[in-house]
Amino acid sequence: MSYYDIDSILTDAEKIPCTFQLDVPELGYLDNSPGQTLKAGARVALPLWLAELLAITSTGSSDDQNKSYVAFDLPHALRNDVVQALKAEPLAVPLRDQSAHFYSLATHMMDLSEEPELSATLRKTFVRRAAEIALHARKLGGGTGKGDEGGSNLGVGGAGEEFLRGLDEWERRLFRKAHDGTRAGKEWMEKIKKN
Numbered sequence: 561m562s563y564y565d566i567d568s569i570l571t572d573a574e575k576i577p578c579t580f581q582l583d584v585p586e587l588g589y590l591d592n593s594p595g596q597t598l599k600a601g602a603r604v605a606l607p608l609w610l611a612e613l614l615a616i617t618s619t620g621s622s623d624d625q626n627k628s629y630v631a632f633d634l635p636h637a638l639r640n641d642v643v644q645a646l647k648a649e650p651l652a653v654p655l656r657d658q659s660a661h662f663y664s665l666a667t668h669m670m671d672l673s674e675e676p677e678l679s680a681t682l683r684k685t686f687v688r689r690a691a692e693i694a695l696h697a698r699k700l701g702g703g704t705g706k707g708d709e710g711g712s713n714l715g716v717g718g719a720g721e722e723f724l725r726g727l728d729e730w731e732r733r734l735f736r737k738a739h740d741g742t743r744a745g746k747e748w749m750e751k752i753k754k755n
Contacts, residue, residue: 567729571664574637575605578614578630606630608665612672634669634678637662643681650685651692654726662728693731696720697738 580602588596590604598604606614614629637658645653655662666682669675699720727735 567661567664571661571668572607572609574608574635574659574661574665576608576611576632576635577603578606578611578632579603580630581627582629584629606632608635608668615672632672634673634675635659635665637665638669638678643678646681646685650688651723653685654722655689655728655731656726658728660729663730664728689731690734692723693727693735694738696724697735698742 580598580600583600584598586595587598588594590606591598591602611630611632615632616628618628642653642658659665663682663686666678670679670682724735
């Protein structure tokens with residue numbers, strides 16, 4: 561990814577629940593007490609980029625036993641009930657409602673924490689949802705655009721439309737590419753038939 565990649569910037573801005581492990585002077589404004597010391601044990605939601613920096617930075621002093629400033633939990637989008645719902649039926653969970661950049665956030669969190677169950681669940685979720693995305697892209701991209709509604713048989717307000725509305729940004733890009741590829745393939749086949 562590029563330094564100027566907007567999706568990466570938005571992912572890094574996602575809030576992560578953190579617990580401070582040390583007293584930090586003059587940071588009380590994070591806990592609605594300006595000018596005060598932020599006490600150890602205070603729970604604060606911090607942007608992912610800041611939480612990551614504070615989690616990997618240690619004090620370096622023997623007094624605090626070389627502790628990091630914060631310990632973080634998995635974000636709201638990856639809480640246990642969401643993961644359990646993904647295990648049960650990946651297509652039923654609107655990932656966009658959890659986070660617009662769900663997969664990007666999840667892969668970033670997997671780099672920072674050791675959650676083998678999360679990794680397996682996300683892998684299965686992606687495979688199942690990618691197959692469904694390809695199916696919908698093929699249905700919508702099958703037409704030539706010459707008055708045939710683009711080949712869509714999803715119907716307004718149908719389950720397919722609801723599924724597509726719940727796609728995160730990465731899945732939306734995948735859908736667009738599959739849709740454009742299907743349409744281009746159909747147009748190419750029609751040109752071949754004419755010649």
